[in-house]
Amino acid sequence: MEPASEVTRILNAIEQGEARTAADLLPAVYQELRHLAASKMSHEAPGQTLQPTSLVHEAWLRVTGGENPKWANRAHFFAAAAEAMRRILIENARRKRSLRHGGGKQKRDVQEMEIAVPAQEEELLAVHEALELFAAQDPRKAELVKLRYFVGLTLEEAAQVMGVSVPMAKRWWTYSRAWLRAEMARP
Numbered sequence: 001m002e003p004a005s006e007v008t009r010i011l012n013a014i015e016q017g018e019a020r021t022a023a024d025l026l027p028a029v030y031q032e033l034r035h036l037a038a039s040k041m042s043h044e045a046p047g048q049t050l051q052p053t054s055l056v057h058e059a060w061l062r063v064t065g066g067e068n069p070k071w072a073n074r075a076h077f078f079a080a081a082a083e084a085m086r087r088i089l090i091e092n093a094r095r096k097r098s099l100r101h102g103g104g105k106q107k108r109d110v111q112e113m114e115i116a117v118p119a120q121e122e123e124l125l126a127v128h129e130a131l132e133l134f135a136a137q138d139p140r141k142a143e144l145v146k147l148r149y150f151v152g153l154t155l156e157e158a159a160q161v162m163g164v165s166v167p168m169a170k171r172w173w174t175y176s177r178a179w180l181r182a183e184m185a186r187p
Contacts, residue, residue, distance in 0.1 A: 059085045097122075
């Protein structure tokens, strides 16, 4: 049985209330989640303390931690995992930024010092804020951006997860990038 249909079979069994199949889900999706997390983490700043394995584990806990999680299909499950990973990366960037900006310590006069914030974390937060606005306008295209930008899927992989054609995903991606660039360019 191919992996995609195996995941769908397990998700359907979970939906039917078969408790044993819930334990089968992690081994069926772990390698794919790990690959997606590693892809995303390869774009993070050097010295990153968050590792792909811990990102997968934290996302897994968030996606499956609620009471009786239900997913309509494989695409819904991976979309939930992508959202969890995105939120974890945003929280991590915010935590680091707050620590850099004092973290509750008393302020000191540093007029002669230049303190630079790594561009990647600032970009991540700017994309997140623009994406929140975009999601209110067009949730499907925003989901594509999350899968591409925050999870690291290719257009083909994202199209498959979302259940749309590759040409449709390309059009959505082109439009989404233009919209986000325009939104991020606003003062």
